[in-house]
Amino acid sequence: MNFWINFWSFFFFASLAIFAVLAVVVTIGGFYNIRSLFKSLTNRADQNDDQS
Amino acid sequence: MDLSAIGIETNFSNLDWCIVIGYLLVIVAVGVYIKRYISNVTDFMVAGRGLKTFLGVATMIGTELGLVTVMYSSQKGFTGLFAAFHIAFASAIVSLVVGLTGFIVVPLRRMKVMTIPEFYEKRFGRGVRILGGTILTFSGILNMGMFLKAGSIFVMGITGMTSEYELKIIMSVLLGMVLLYTTLGGMVSVVVLDYIQFVVLSFSLLVTSVFAIRYLGWGNIIDTVSQLKGEAGFNPFDAKGFGTSYVIWMFFLGLVNCAIWQTAVIRACSAESIKIVKRLYTFASVGWLIRFLLPCFFGISAFVFIAQHPTLKNVFLPEGSVADSQVTLMAMPVFLSQILPFGLIGIVSAGMLAAFMSTHDSYLLCWSSVLTQDVVAPWFKNGLSSNVRLLLTRIFIVAIGIFILVWGLWYDLGQDLWDYMAISGAIYFSGAIALLVFGIYWKRASKVGAYLALICGFGAFIGLKPVQNILGIDVSSEIVGLTVIACAITSMVFGSLIFPDRNRPSGQKE
Numbered sequence: 001m002n003f004w005i006n007f008w009s010f011f012f013f014a015s016l017a018i019f020a021v022l023a024v025v026v027t028i029g030g031f032y033n034i035r036s037l038f039k040s041l042t043n044r045a046d047q048n049d050d051q052s
Numbered sequence: 053m054d055l056s057a058i059g060i061e062t063n064f065s066n067l068d069w070c071i072v073i074g075y076l077l078v079i080v081a082v083g084v085y086i087k088r089y090i091s092n093v094t095d096f097m098v099a100g101r102g103l104k105t106f107l108g109v110a111t112m113i114g115t116e117l118g119l120v121t122v123m124y125s126s127q128k129g130f131t132g133l134f135a136a137f138h139i140a141f142a143s144a145i146v147s148l149v150v151g152l153t154g155f156i157v158v159p160l161r162r163m164k165v166m167t168i169p170e171f172y173e174k175r176f177g178r179g180v181r182i183l184g185g186t187i188l189t190f191s192g193i194l195n196m197g198m199f200l201k202a203g204s205i206f207v208m209g210i211t212g213m214t215s216e217y218e219l220k221i222i223m224s225v226l227l228g229m230v231l232l233y234t235t236l237g238g239m240v241s242v243v244v245l246d247y248i249q250f251v252v253l254s255f256s257l258l259v260t261s262v263f264a265i266r267y268l269g270w271g272n273i274i275d276t277v278s279q280l281k282g283e284a285g286f287n288p289f290d291a292k293g294f295g296t297s298y299v300i301w302m303f304f305l306g307l308v309n310c311a312i313w314q315t316a317v318i319r320a321c322s323a324e325s326i327k328i329v330k331r332l333y334t335f336a337s338v339g340w341l342i343r344f345l346l347p348c349f350f351g352i353s354a355f356v357f358i359a360q361h362p363t364l365k366n367v368f369l370p371e372g373s374v375a376d377s378q379v380t381l382m383a384m385p386v387f388l389s390q391i392l393p394f395g396l397i398g399i400v401s402a403g404m405l406a407a408f409m410s411t412h413d414s415y416l417l418c419w420s421s422v423l424t425q426d427v428v429a430p431w432f433k434n435g436l437s438s439n440v441r442l443l444l445t446r447i448f449i450v451a452i453g454i455f456i457l458v459w460g461l462w463y464d465l466g467q468d469l470w471d472y473m474a475i476s477g478a479i480y481f482s483g484a485i486a487l488l489v490f491g492i493y494w495k496r497a498s499k500v501g502a503y504l505a506l507i508c509g510f511g512a513f514i515g516l517k518p519v520q521n522i523l524g525i526d527v528s529s530e531i532v533g534l535t536v537i538a539c540a541i542t543s544m545v546f547g548s549l550i551f552p553d554r555n556r557p558s559g560q561k562e
Contacts, residue, residue: 001278001282001283001286001287004134004135004283004286004287005134005274005278005286008134008137008286009270009274011137011141012137012345012349015140015144015338015341015342015345016258016261016346018338019254019258019338019341019342019346020258022109022335022338022339023250023251023254023255023258025106026106026109026110026113026250026254026335027110027250027251027254028106029105029106029107030106030107030109030110030247030250030251031247032106033104033105033106033107033108034107034244034247036104037104037107037243
């Protein structure tokens with residue numbers, strides 16, 4: 001049983017740390033991705049208007 | 053359940069109600085505002101295929117880390133304790149392998165399909181698409197049927213609300229808000245709101261984990277589980293707990309969740325490039341891990357808290373019997389309502405309710421898109437115009453919303469929520485595994501094999517408890533699931549060998 005206690009303890013805290021880093025990185029990176037998505041959708045809408 | 057009658061009061065205050073209502077109103081306003089960016093059906097369904105890595109990761113985690121996920125994972129933690137961590141482990145490992153190899157998802161993105169049944173048509177023909185699309189939506193909508201009930205139980209547990217009537221009004225209003233912005237803004241609204249919800253929920257989960265550890269103490273948690281459950285509380289292979297067949301079943305579910313379940317695959321289909329698909333799955337493996345791990349930990353913490361609280365122990369852990377599934381579902385929210393201070397409990401609840409909405413929006417959009425694209429549109433030889441498809445999708449979104457409102461109110465769960473989710477999903481994915489894996493990687497996979505696999509997969513509905521009660525049988529969900537998958541794969545192989553295709557459908561990969 002000690003093996004599983006140690007394994008899950010390590011697994012839990014390592015995952016928590018990795019997720020904390022990922023949450024910060026994705027929050028910042030996602031913000032820039034949204035700006036870029038809106039730019040590309042606006043450009044496409046403008047092109048559609050020009051074609052019609 | 054009225055806990056105030058036994059002297060248990062929640063920390064949820066009027067300030068917390070203000071935080072929740074304010075946050076939800078902002079979310080809906082943003083969702084509706086985004087309608088201006090939608091100019092055609094591709095923008096509506098797959099955000100113009102413009103998703104980049106970080107937004108893709110946020111939206112994938114935002115969708116899959118819904119309130120219902122938090123609820124069923126915490127229930128698994130409450131009933132299975134640390135041994136239930138193997139579900140998170142299996143999920144993360146499988147997603148990482150899919151990310152590194154591109155297994156299934158890269159060929160799908162390369163074919164530029166919007167839905168999995170669209171792949172069925174390219175590979176096996178139109179009939180398979182219609183049957184596959186019908187089974188997929190049936191399974192998906194059934195799977196979604198318990199979302200509202202899980203959300204209601206969370207609200208009751210954390211706020212201490214006891215009026216069923218008021219609760220139904222609140223849940224209906226929440227669903228109405230989701231329907232409003234999803235019908236107007238489509239996938240663009242969904243990804244932006246998923247991003248906001250990812251941010252709020254991620255930080256809520258992290259802070260709550262720290263609170264739970266500080267409140268109970270890590271050593272106390274380990275000792276209590278050891279004393280009360282022994283080996284079965286930690287070892288997933290222990291026969292008194294989950295057992296080997298359940299662990300194998302979880303690895304299958306890990307693959308299904310990330311590479312076969314339509315709501316996840318649609319993110320791969322929405323990605324800007326194949327390189328981003330692989331990167332997205334690699335990063336998202338952490339999300340797949342966390343979506344089970346942290347809520348599961350809250351369930352374990354709830355178990356320890358309740359085990360040391362005589363009044364609550366009589367309700368949630370009665371001597372000599374097992375508490376009802378709906379009671380164990382409420383353990384985690386009741387635990388949070390006791391340990392989180394006012395203000396923070398409002399932020400966490402807002403995050404959870406936002407998660408409730410983020411899952412609903414993606415699932416509503418997903419199943420309505422499949423109904424439009426794969427069940428209705430193939431019947432029209434000249435196809436349907438973009439405007440008609442948009443209108444149909446919006447009508448289906450509202451119709452599914454009404455269905456889940458009714459289903460969530462009367463269906464008797466009778467089993468752990470996670471097992472219900474797994475088995476209702478298996479109605480679709482048992483057949484889909486065979487069609488996708490063999491359709492992509494085996495040239496000889498034929499139309500007859502595909503039909504047989506889909507029909508076999510449908511047999512998974514036997515795993516639902518009410519169905520078993522009618523049939524007078526009692527078979528565990530993992531045994532039903534694994535047996536049905538084996539039958540579907542066997543049917544695909546033998547059906548293809550005995551009845552090979554004469555003329556292979558156009559667009560098929562050689």
